[in-house]
Amino acid sequence: MKHWLSLLLVAVLVAAVVPVVGCSESETIKIGALFDVTGPNSPLGTPEKQVVEMMETQINDAGGINGVPIEVIVYDTEGKEDSCVSLATRLIEQDGVVAIIGPSSTGESLAVIDTVDKAQIPMVSCAADERITIPVGDSIWVFKTPQTTYMAVQEIYSYIQDQGITKIAIMTDTKGFGAGGKKDLEDEASNYGLTIVSNQSYDNEETTNWDPFISKIENSGAEAVVCWGTNPGPALIAKALDGTGIPFFGSHGIANTKFIEVAGDAAEGVIFPVGKMLVADQLPDSDPQKAVLLQLKSDYEALYGEGTCNTFAGHAYDALKMVQMAVEEVAPDKETLTEELKDRKAFAAKIRTEIENIEGFAGTGGVFNMSPDDHCGLSKGCMVVVKIVNGEWVWLQD
Amino acid sequence: MSPEQFVDNLISGVAQGSVYALVGLGFTIIYTVTRIINFAQGEFVMLGGVFSFLLFSSVGLPLPLALLLAVLAATVVGAVLYLLAIRPARQASVISLIIITIGASTFIRGVVGQIWGKDYMPPLPHFSGDNQWLWIIGITLVVMVALHLFFSRTMMGKALKACSINRQAASLVGIDARSMAFTSFALAAALGAIGGAVITPLTAPHFRMGLTLGLKGFVAAAVGDFRSQVGTVVGGVILGIAEAMVVVLDWGPFASAYKDVIAMLVLLLVLFFRSSRGAAQEAAS
Numbered sequence: 001m002k003h004w005l006s007l008l009l010v011a012v013l014v015a016a017v018v019p020v021v022g023c024s025e026s027e028t029i030k031i032g033a034l035f036d037v038t039g040p041n042s043p044l045g046t047p048e049k050q051v052v053e054m055m056e057t058q059i060n061d062a063g064g065i066n067g068v069p070i071e072v073i074v075y076d077t078e079g080k081e082d083s084c085v086s087l088a089t090r091l092i093e094q095d096g097v098v099a100i101i102g103p104s105s106t107g108e109s110l111a112v113i114d115t116v117d118k119a120q121i122p123m124v125s126c127a128a129d130e131r132i133t134i135p136v137g138d139s140i141w142v143f144k145t146p147q148t149t150y151m152a153v154q155e156i157y158s159y160i161q162d163q164g165i166t167k168i169a170i171m172t173d174t175k176g177f178g179a180g181g182k183k184d185l186e187d188e189a190s191n192y193g194l195t196i197v198s199n200q201s202y203d204n205e206e207t208t209n210w211d212p213f214i215s216k217i218e219n220s221g222a223e224a225v226v227c228w229g230t231n232p233g234p235a236l237i238a239k240a241l242d243g244t245g246i247p248f249f250g251s252h253g254i255a256n257t258k259f260i261e262v263a264g265d266a267a268e269g270v271i272f273p274v275g276k277m278l279v280a281d282q283l284p285d286s287d288p289q290k291a292v293l294l295q296l297k298s299d300y301e302a303l304y305g306e307g308t309c310n311t312f313a314g315h316a317y318d319a320l321k322m323v324q325m326a327v328e329e330v331a332p333d334k335e336t337l338t339e340e341l342k343d344r345k346a347f348a349a350k351i352r353t354e355i356e357n358i359e360g361f362a363g364t365g366g367v368f369n370m371s372p373d374d375h376c377g378l379s380k381g382c383m384v385v386v387k388i389v390n391g392e393w394v395w396l397q398d
Numbered sequence: 399m400s401p402e403q404f405v406d407n408l409i410s411g412v413a414q415g416s417v418y419a420l421v422g423l424g425f426t427i428i429y430t431v432t433r434i435i436n437f438a439q440g441e442f443v444m445l446g447g448v449f450s451f452l453l454f455s456s457v458g459l460p461l462p463l464a465l466l467l468a469v470l471a472a473t474v475v476g477a478v479l480y481l482l483a484i485r486p487a488r489q490a491s492v493i494s495l496i497i498i499t500i501g502a503s504t505f506i507r508g509v510v511g512q513i514w515g516k517d518y519m520p521p522l523p524h525f526s527g528d529n530q531w532l533w534i535i536g537i538t539l540v541v542m543v544a545l546h547l548f549f550s551r552t553m554m555g556k557a558l559k560a561c562s563i564n565r566q567a568a569s570l571v572g573i574d575a576r577s578m579a580f581t582s583f584a585l586a587a588a589l590g591a592i593g594g595a596v597i598t599p600l601t602a603p604h605f606r607m608g609l610t611l612g613l614k615g616f617v618a619a620a621v622g623d624f625r626s627q628v629g630t631v632v633g634g635v636i637l638g639i640a641e642a643m644v645v646v647l648d649w650g651p652f653a654s655a656y657k658d659v660i661a662m663l664v665l666l667l668v669l670f671f672r673s674s675r676g677a678a679q680e681a682a683s
Binding site for chain 1 (some may be wrong): 399604
């Protein structure tokens with residue numbers, strides 16, 4: 001009797017396990033995404049998450065990639081570098097993704113490079129700092145879509161130089177994005193005939209008393225302030241600077257309506273470098289990016305509301321698009337794709353190679369030309385300088 | 399630096415410090431009455447700021463009314479926190495109660511983030527003209543005078559004071575220690591919320607703002623040994639001035655980026671001297 005029972009038990013267990021094993025070779029292409037949805041960079045991470053969710057639906061409604069649906073697994077890093085690393089490990093080891101999109105911030109991206117490099121899974125970061133992809137030798141598995149910080153610095157410096165300004169004050173966030181900006185602002189100044197007469201850093205989350213910073217700027221004789229950071233710091237600095245008569249120049253970190261909302265009247269006249277997303281409708285029809293920008297904008301805003309689409313959504317769009325293009329390149333039909341999915345490691349490696357081969361891709365951030373030496377693939381001219389006029393972004397054409 | 403600028407920065411430092419002092423007083427009052435260090439104190443500051451913004455901008459109330467209601471609402475949250483989380487666990491050790499306050503702080507932060515969003519909100523308009531710092535100092539002074547009168551002139555204030563001096567003796571003479579604990583939470587919440595409300599015109603309120611301001615208030619309270627209200631106020635103001643002056647003076651390695659190290663430095667020094675003094679007292683006895 002006992003014997004029978006145990007046999008029955010074994011039979012039941014086997015029956016329970018077999019279908020699970022069968023299922024694990026599922027017919028989906030799993031792509032991981034790490035975004036700061038609830039942390040300090042949530043204004044970046046939220047549109048990034050929303051845009052990949054939208055694209056997932058769009059791609060799958062159209063029959064997936066070559067008939068195989070994709071599954072985008074999004075995790076919220078809360079802006080913490082350590083949880084970003086452990087979530088990346090989870091995506092790679094438990095979820096079995098073939099590529100990772102994100103993280104949202106420079107600090108998290110730098111923290112996670114080691115993990116993806118060891119696991120040999122391609123990652124397309126949505127953060128701006130050049131240290132993420134330069135030198136490529138640090139990790140051939142890491143790419144990024146946003147314009148590199150120095151491109152933005154060059155763009156705004158050349159504008160400032162044209163205004164006849166020679167003495168500037170710089171204010172930079174102590175965290176990743178601002179710290180990278182500080183270095184480029186310092187390095188590039190002399191190339192544009194600019195002298196940095198005041199060089200201050202601030203803690204974005206902790207500072208409520210900006211007056212001492214402003215006093216120092218006033219005393220330095222600076223003719224303009226260049227501020228590198230994300231909300232709310234730059235908006236509060238612009239507010240505090242209002243009334244001193246010193247013009248405020250920002251970075252692409254303030255390319256959202258939140259900046260205008262927080263800075264209020266002080267936002268008027270603020271000038272900053274940014275990808276073409278914000279001024280898509282002002283671009284000439286000959287611009288190769290115009291069509292893709294307007295398409296994304298209308299799709300995204302139909303789902304999430306008027307005026308919600310921003311450059312950060314664009315960065316994640318470009319990243320997922322690149323992975324999609326690479327997958328299509330590796331496996332041009334359903335048979336090869338099914339075959340490739342059986343060996344994830346090899347598939348991931350091929351995806352990486354194809355991302356590196358992307359050429360002439362007109363995305364939202366610019367026209368990408370990846371190469372073994374350049375894992376960002378953008379060049380000068382992919383950014384424009386805009387000015388805030390009546391709460392709207394206006395393209396300042398040269 | 400011209401003398402006027404120096405004075406301006408001094409004023410901004412004192413005002414910023416007044417906010418730390420208000421937050422710190424919340425820590426001190428709860429601690430003296432209940433021996434609990436309330437780690438949800440920073441959330442009251444956040445509620446004061448966020449509610450002020452919501453009542454003013456979303457509901458459209460006039461500014462003074464919005465500020466007043468925001469402080470009242472935060473006070474209610476403080477009272478409810480005591481009734482729902484602290485009082486039912488009153489038999490637990492003080493350390494458990496402190497851990498409850500940490501949980502409560504995460505809870506309040508999470509709820510606010512979920513309901514009103516995690517993004518920064520625009521600052522409120524200045525109370526008048528361009529002298530928000532003076533408003534902050536003025537309001538803080540009024541609050542302190544009121545607090546002093548409350549503790550020295552009213553029956554409830556005296557009862558609170560009695561509880562903080564000797565809880566058992568206070569119970570023996572018929573003071574209800576439990577209702578005093580309730581009052582201390584409500585009062586601490588009100589003080590924190592006032593701090594949050596007055597600073598809102600100068601910062602972008604958001605659901606995480608209580609972390610920093612709560613910490614600075616904690617440092618202020620630590621200077622006052624969590625017992626002395628005067629010590630807490632002095633601690634807060636010194637911290638505010640020190641932070642402003644570090645930026646202004648910019649001594650080489652202690653450049654502006656390290657402004658926020660000051661609070662930690664003060665805390666370390668206080669703890670260091672306190673523990674060495676404590677050890678000396680122990681040795682003496």
